[in-house]
Amino acid sequence: MKTITHKLQACAAGALLAAALLPLAAHADTPGHHPGYLHALTDLQDARWNLKHRPGDPAVGASENEAVIAIDATIDEVRKAAATDAKDLGMHPAEDAHLDRPGRLHQAEQLLQKAKQDLSEEEDNRNARGAQLRALRHLERALHATERAIREVESHR
Numbered sequence: 001m002k003t004i005t006h007k008l009q010a011c012a013a014g015a016l017l018a019a020a021l022l023p024l025a026a027h028a029d030t031p032g033h034h035p036g037y038l039h040a041l042t043d044l045q046d047a048r049w050n051l052k053h054r055p056g057d058p059a060v061g062a063s064e065n066e067a068v069i070a071i072d073a074t075i076d077e078v079r080k081a082a083a084t085d086a087k088d089l090g091m092h093p094a095e096d097a098h099l100d101r102p103g104r105l106h107q108a109e110q111l112l113q114k115a116k117q118d119l120s121e122e123e124d125n126r127n128a129r130g131a132q133l134r135a136l137r138h139l140e141r142a143l144h145a146t147e148r149a150i151r152e153v154e155s156h157r
Helices: 004-025 038-053 058-084 106-120 127-157
Strands: none
Touching: 004 106, 038 106, 038 127, 058 106, 058 127, 106 127
C-alpha cells in the first residue's frame, strides 16, 4: 500500500512539473522579449508585393522601385537580426496590420508603418542590435519613397 502511495505521489509531482514547464516549451522558439522580427518580415514582404504588383505610370515607377530596393535591404537586415536572435525564419505569422486605406500604395505604407512598429521594440540581445538599427534605417528610406510615390500619384489626378 505504501509503495502505491509513493508511486501516485511521484506521478502527481511529475504531472505538476510538466504542467509548470509547458508554457516554457511553447515559447522555446522565441527566447526573451525581442522585437517582432517575424511579423515585420511578413509585413515587409506584403508591402513589397503591393509595390511590385501595382499598375502605374513610369513617373511613379522610380519611387516604387526605390522603395522596393530599400525593403529588400530591410528584409536582409531583419533576417540577420532574427537569426542572431534565434528566431525560426521558417515561421510565417499572419499579417497583423489592419489595412483601412484603399489602393496598393496606401496599403504598402501601412504595412511599412506596422513593420517599423514591430522592429522598434527594445532589443535586449546586443548582438542583434546593429542589424535591427540598419533595418530601421532602410525601412525609413522605404517609407519616404512610398510616401513620395503616393504624392506623385495624387498630384497627377
